[in-house]
Amino acid sequence: MNTILFLVARRIGVAALTLLLVSAVVFAITSLLPGDAAEEALGQGATPETVAALRVQLGLDQPGHIRYARWLTGLVSGDPGQSLANHLPVSELIASRLPKSMVLAGTTAAVSVPLALLLGILSAMFRGGRVDRIVNLFTLAMVAVPEFLVATLAVLLFAVKLHWLSALSSPPDNPTLAQFLRVYAMPVMTLSFVIVAQMARMTRAALIDQLEQTYVEMAILKGAGPTRVVLRHALPNAIGPIANAIALSLSYLLGGAIIVETIFNYPGIASLMVDAVTSRDMPLLQASAMIFCAVYLSLVLIADVCAIVSNPKLKGH
Amino acid sequence: MPLSDPNRRQVLRTLLGAGLMATAGGILVAPGQAFAQLPVPRKGGRIRVASVSSSTADTLDPAKASLSTDYVRHYMIYSGLTQYDQQLNAQLALAEEISNSGRTLWTIKLRKGVEFHDGKPLTPADVVYSLLRHKNPATGSKMKTIAEQFEEVRASGPHEIQIRLTSANADLPALLAASHFLIIKDGTSDFRSAIGTGPYKCKEFSPGVRTVGVRNENYWKPGKPYLDEIELIGIADESSRVNALLSGDVHLINAVSPHSTKRIRASSTHAVLETQSGLYSDLIMRQDAAPTNNPDFVLAMKYLLDRELIRKALFRGYAVVANDQPIPPSNRYHLAGLPQRPYDPERARFHLNKAGLLGIRLPVYASPAATGSVDMASLLQEAAAKIGLKLAVNRVPADGYWSRHWMKHPLGFGNWNPRPTADLLFSLVFKSDAPWNVSGWKNPQFDQLLLAARGEADEAKRKQLYGDMQVLVHEKCGVGIPVFISLIDGYDKRIKGYGSIPLGGLMGYSFADNVWLEA
Numbered sequence: 001m002n003t004i005l006f007l008v009a010r011r012i013g014v015a016a017l018t019l020l021l022v023s024a025v026v027f028a029i030t031s032l033l034p035g036d037a038a039e040e041a042l043g044q045g046a047t048p049e050t051v052a053a054l055r056v057q058l059g060l061d062q063p064g065h066i067r068y069a070r071w072l073t074g075l076v077s078g079d080p081g082q083s084l085a086n087h088l089p090v091s092e093l094i095a096s097r098l099p100k101s102m103v104l105a106g107t108t109a110a111v112s113v114p115l116a117l118l119l120g121i122l123s124a125m126f127r128g129g130r131v132d133r134i135v136n137l138f139t140l141a142m143v144a145v146p147e148f149l150v151a152t153l154a155v156l157l158f159a160v161k162l163h164w165l166s167a168l169s170s171p172p173d174n175p176t177l178a179q180f181l182r183v184y185a186m187p188v189m190t191l192s193f194v195i196v197a198q199m200a201r202m203t204r205a206a207l208i209d210q211l212e213q214t215y216v217e218m219a220i221l222k223g224a225g226p227t228r229v230v231l232r233h234a235l236p237n238a239i240g241p242i243a244n245a246i247a248l249s250l251s252y253l254l255g256g257a258i259i260v261e262t263i264f265n266y267p268g269i270a271s272l273m274v275d276a277v278t279s280r281d282m283p284l285l286q287a288s289a290m291i292f293c294a295v296y297l298s299l300v301l302i303a304d305v306c307a308i309v310s311n312p313k314l315k316g317h
Numbered sequence: 318m319p320l321s322d323p324n325r326r327q328v329l330r331t332l333l334g335a336g337l338m339a340t341a342g343g344i345l346v347a348p349g350q351a352f353a354q355l356p357v358p359r360k361g362g363r364i365r366v367a368s369v370s371s372s373t374a375d376t377l378d379p380a381k382a383s384l385s386t387d388y389v390r391h392y393m394i395y396s397g398l399t400q401y402d403q404q405l406n407a408q409l410a411l412a413e414e415i416s417n418s419g420r421t422l423w424t425i426k427l428r429k430g431v432e433f434h435d436g437k438p439l440t441p442a443d444v445v446y447s448l449l450r451h452k453n454p455a456t457g458s459k460m461k462t463i464a465e466q467f468e469e470v471r472a473s474g475p476h477e478i479q480i481r482l483t484s485a486n487a488d489l490p491a492l493l494a495a496s497h498f499l500i501i502k503d504g505t506s507d508f509r510s511a512i513g514t515g516p517y518k519c520k521e522f523s524p525g526v527r528t529v530g531v532r533n534e535n536y537w538k539p540g541k542p543y544l545d546e547i548e549l550i551g552i553a554d555e556s557s558r559v560n561a562l563l564s565g566d567v568h569l570i571n572a573v574s575p576h577s578t579k580r581i582r583a584s585s586t587h588a589v590l591e592t593q594s595g596l597y598s599d600l601i602m603r604q605d606a607a608p609t610n611n612p613d614f615v616l617a618m619k620y621l622l623d624r625e626l627i628r629k630a631l632f633r634g635y636a637v638v639a640n641d642q643p644i645p646p647s648n649r650y651h652l653a654g655l656p657q658r659p660y661d662p663e664r665a666r667f668h669l670n671k672a673g674l675l676g677i678r679l680p681v682y683a684s685p686a687a688t689g690s691v692d693m694a695s696l697l698q699e700a701a702a703k704i705g706l707k708l709a710v711n712r713v714p715a716d717g718y719w720s721r722h723w724m725k726h727p728l729g730f731g732n733w734n735p736r737p738t739a740d741l742l743f744s745l746v747f748k749s750d751a752p753w754n755v756s757g758w759k760n761p762q763f764d765q766l767l768l769a770a771r772g773e774a775d776e777a778k779r780k781q782l783y784g785d786m787q788v789l790v791h792e793k794c795g796v797g798i799p800v801f802i803s804l805i806d807g808y809d810k811r812i813k814g815y816g817s818i819p820l821g822g823l824m825g826y827s828f829a830d831n832v833w834l835e836a
Binding site: 050083088152156272 | 455525
């Protein structure tokens with residue numbers, strides 16, 4: 001048990017270090033963007049005089065390393081600063097969007113992970129058979145079709161033609177089940193399209209890899225049925241790679257949901273970040289980037305812990 | 318020239334000055350204008366409106382407004398001293414009477430009994446604060462350069478203010494109708510919420526997500542507003558916006574692209590409204606760089622603009638051919654008699670030859686940021702190639718275009734939104750020392766005419782001065798204006814009272830004050 005704790009603690013330490021490096025990289029890259037918040041805010045109406053006045057007001061006249069140090073100390077003490085675009089606290093802006101992104105990501109995960117596992121396991125069990133080929137064809141097609149096409153076609157069919165669903169997904173504060181389904185059906189479907197395919201194919205590959213090992217042959221020789229062989233013997237050994245595949249796919253659900261957020265006008269955190277880029281709202285942009293990075297790292301961390309804990313070889317100790 | 322208090326039915330018809338009535342007949346009326354016969358408006362109902370732009374930079378501060386959603390939000394919540402009618406003339410709003418002496422000292426009597434949404438009565442202090450804050454650089458006002466004209470703004474009575482201008486300006490009432498000069502409460506500095514005197518109270522405002530306004534029962538216009546609630550959202554993606562309209566999720570959208578109009582027209586429950594406006598994308602030939610400062614080069618480029626093709630092919634007819642000057646036909650000072658410059662490659666070749674520039678190679682900058690400019694640049698490139706001028710189209714991203722490229726290259730495209738008055742447009746973009754003198758054009762004669770016209774009381778003389786200025790720009794300025802681009806809105810036919818105010822889409826951003834929902 002102590003080995004596991006030690007492994008996890010070390011991983012968390014590495015994650016924290018990665019976050020720090022990422023913060024520096026994000027800060028450096030964002031300062032390479034042409035133009036700054038003052039120029040963007042004034043847009044076509046910028047004159048040297050007004051830009052200079054706004055820069056001083058926003059603190060953009062300070063040199064980069066000072067701004068970085070100030071921002072980093074703020075971030076560590078839990079205050080990511082103020083938005084340059086509208087002077088609201090960044091934490092407030094993120095607090096209004098992050099839960100919505102989480103709900104969308106969570107719902108998509110709840111739908112897509114079981115579905116992907118089922119498809120992956122089935123096609124691994126019947127590899128080479130008809131089920132496997134159908135699942136393969138289906139998942140490859142899903143990976144190949146871009147999500148904006150799926151989303152647009154879905155809107156044209158279900159919202160514009162049939163009027164069953166809403167073309168916009170603005171979730172009410174306390175949705176009833178019916179409202180919830182109406183708002184989330186299409187975005188969740190679109191996002192699931194992409195990640196189910198990826199996860200199912202990875203599950204299949206990881207499982208088949210295990211099914212070709214000698215211990216599985218042994219289990220079959222001992223008389224274990226195919227279901228038992230797969231679920232009891234092969235699957236626990238495949239959990240590591242599967243968990244990693246799931247973590248990768250799910251990390252996509254926050255930042256990668258931008259197309260879905262745009263098409264359905266869903267107020268999530270990805271569009272918040274895109275807004276931040278266009279208005280050169282660095283505190284908001286940096287905070288969003290840090291959140292994406294932190295979520296990504298924690299998902300990978302969870303996947304690793306899953307892999308470690310589920311590893312039958314480690315259990316024996 | 319005191320203005321009397323018009324009653325509500327006259328508001329849309331009365332024109333600001335006595336001499337202005339004559340031009341009304343010459344104004345191009347866009348299809349679908351619903352002002353003429355007003356059926357009895359119905360009270361109640363809730364609509365959702367999607368505008369093109371919404372981001373975390375959304376604001377409740379009128380001084381900072383920069384995008385259509387901001388203007389709509391502000392006209393919904395606040396009122397101004399004056400407001401625009403469908404000819405962009407100023408009508409009295411919070412001002413009850415406006416008089417001036419020498420068009421320099423203006424006295425404005427405020428309407429009595431007007432209350433803010435929190436019950437505080439409107440006082441001169443609120444108006445003085447709302448106008449003077451634009452001069453403070455820390456406000457970050459979009460109207461700072463305009464507000465420099467306010468030498469002094471002071472309360473001159475319990476219901477009266479006086480504005481002293483640095484120099485005569487007959488257009489002050491029209492300037493004051495701009496959304497930036499809407500009236501806020503004295504001392505307001507926190508714009509997380511908004512207290513105004515407008516038709517709707519701000520119930521919810523989350524930047525980049527939505528604004529919800531509920532009916533102001535205490536509105537100063539009797540009987541108005543009509544709707545219970547308006548929800549304003551932004552949908553940046555054009556096809557998503559049109560889909561949302563057609564699926565019934567929203568009732569009203571702006572910035573419909575010409576090729577989507579077919580889809581909307583095909584729906585029996587929706588309609589399209591075209592507003593012919595002063596919006597244009599222009600070819601900028603910098604006058605401080607070679608070879609674009611050569612007058613023959615400028616003329617050659619103007620002859621190379623195939624305006625009719627641009628109108629038909631790029632905008633599918635949703636545009637009006639322009640004549641290298643920025644005053645659109647809908648403006649009362651438009652010079653109709655100015656001969657239209659044709660598409661004439663032969664004359665272009667003649668001028669290029671005269672300039673000794675045949676066969677040169679030149680980059681031209683275009684970007685999606687300036688509507689239609691990328692396609693215009695391609696058409697120009699093709700036309701130029703035929704006479705031996707090699708243009709290389711440099712297409713640059715919209716992001717950062719205004720700060721990095723616009724006005725920074727000898728040859729490039731820009732774009733200008735409709736402005737309420739000829740004076741504003743000329744002062745901002747064409748005057749020698751104008752902050753956005755896009756082509757760096759310096760013409761002392763033009764500047765003199767502009768100042769003379771600004772202070773001129775005689776309407777006929779004024780029109781003539783503006784006409785002379787249009788001739789100068791048409792002939793000499795380094796700006797080619799091929800077409801005026803129409804604004805296209807899409808709306809649910811149950812929305813009534815909707816029309817055009819050529820300042821912008823969504824009824825000049827002020828639909829909230831006018832529309833109702835049919836049961």
